[in-house]
Amino acid sequence: MSRPSNREGGLKAGGLRTEDIEQAEQMLGERMQERALGEQRGAGVRGRRALVTAAWTAPGALWLVFFLLAPVLMIVLVSFWTRTVSGFESVWTLENYEFLFQSNVYWNQLWDSFWHSLVIVAAALVLGFPVAYFLAISVTSLRMQIALFIVALAPFWTSYLIRAVAWIPMMGRQGALNTALEELGLISEPLDILLFSDFAVTVAMLQLYILFMIAPLFFMLAQIDRSSLEAARDLGANSFKTFREVILPQAMPGVVIGSIFVFILTMGEFATVRIIGGGQVASVGTIVQTQVASVQFPQAAASAVFLVVAMFLGVFVLLRFSNLREEL
């Protein structure tokens, strides 16, 4: 804390006394806290507290250990084991990785998936930000805000698979979109790109995952004090500068979290790729899935390990854009 004696300036007298009051309040608060602590500080109180904390965190920790940490460790282990006809045996080998390093197909696919995910993240950001902005800032009634947010969540009311499958009658050669475009005379023959193509997979994944971008953006934007936007305008910022200088910096944690969600989810995708890609499109996910299906567990495990490493790299890069610990 600054010492009042250091203070200078035109309002010295006034400032001094307010500062005194504030300091006195603070000291009083601290003293009361100390006393409260002193009364509690019996033997073993601290130990008991630690136990209580441990008890609260135990279920979550156990869950994570059994269902996340252990499986991931298993995958890493299996990736170093030897393949047998019916699965694998615990004989150490680097064969799986040797094979992967020599496989151009795998590396191209990993790079492709990485790149695709980044494109989807960027598209989700560009398309999702206006939606989140509209919901969080343009809509002023809280009731309307919640109602519209629930509507925005509508895709989650049905299963993921149904949403993916629903693309086929919509986007197929004889699908609704092609038929409509033909009827309107905009195209002379059906567009093939709408289904079973890279483009189709990208658009479908964007549609499926954009909400994971909109939701964190919405929550960050909704926290912004509207009067701070008025203050920015008041101090001479036009609407663009207000956006760049006040809104965007405060929304950054949402941008990063949303990007991580979308990146991780699309990077490991295989079901959408299977359904919308119709066997024409592959991803790292489908490669792993194929390897699992052909009982090449150690090979699949090694492929998965690199996928996870690639995801970590992506997350690491994304985290550079915002100091989440401080700003959230």
Add this chain to the structure above:
Amino acid sequence: MGREQALTHHEGAAAAAPSKPSASSGLALRSLTKRFGEDVAAVDDIDLHIEHGEYVVLLGPSGCGKTTTLRMIGGHEEPTSGDIVLDGQTLLGLPPDKRPTTTVFQHFALFPHRTVRENVEFGLKMHGLAKDARREKAQEALEMVGLREMADRKPSALSGGQQQRVALARVLVMEPKALLLDEPLGDLDRLLRLRMRVELRSLQRQTGLMFIHVTHDQEEALSVADRIVVMHEGRIEQVADPYTISTRPENVQVAAFMGDNNIFHGTITSREGERLSLEAEDVEICAIAAQDGLEVGAAAAVSVRAAAVHVDVHDESAKGPNQIACAIEVVEYLGDLVKLHLSAGGKRLLAKVAGERYPEFRGREGSTVLLSWKEEDVQALQS
């Protein structure tokens, strides 16, 4: 003085006529109206002129239109009709960033992701000032509000009073033509509020800027203002200096809102020149009033300030005009003064006497006292 101020207000009304040249300096509101929806006029045809260097307070209960008026001046709300003219030029149609006004918002509205210094520099940065010049001016402003050492902290690390000062420094650095304050002390606790209002007053004196301050707190208004504009239901009820507002309320709304006024409604029984008597709720009241329209037989209202009444504990019956016997209901001791809550035949009255007299009244609830006042302390009100 009070009459003069009232005249200024009427001149403002005349300025609404298009024939009046608009080259005058200062801020003029002309027939300013704001409607939300069809029927609700938040601000209803107000006229007001404010000079540079003047500290004006818009005072009124919530919903009286004071904040809407301020927001229209700042450009955060578009008037439905009327004009806002600053130094001869209309501000209508200009967005807030193009207006030479800045606002201190009620909840400070600091930018949480920026340091104190960056908050203060923000406006200058938006106006394209170079970094060094910016820094220097921000430093000056921070010193002015006594926050030099806090420059590198985030607003969340400051107390309410310090945040308030940052908000002030942030607008002072802009050297606006008019500084608008929207309930600036509303978020502070009482002790800090009392201190900050003195600081506001002294800042305004130092800078010589036009301050327009919105509040619902009568005491705050009296403490800081050169001139108080009392508003009620979208209209201006009275414009005058604090002393006049306090001692000579023009009408029932002002007298009631300022509080601590005893208001009597009655009928005029006689009039000789400026002296008039009225029969009001079992009391005969004599007053001196120059207003027109106070004819014998007409209904009239008068007010007597709680601080202007004399309380006699040894006398129990009224013997003439401007006297009334009351029962003490509650004795409220406030240190410097004692508030006596009284009742006379169902009518509630209030008297304020010096704190030293508290022993006379302690424990005297239920006993009868005689209230009296001088005729020059009776203020005739327009209804």
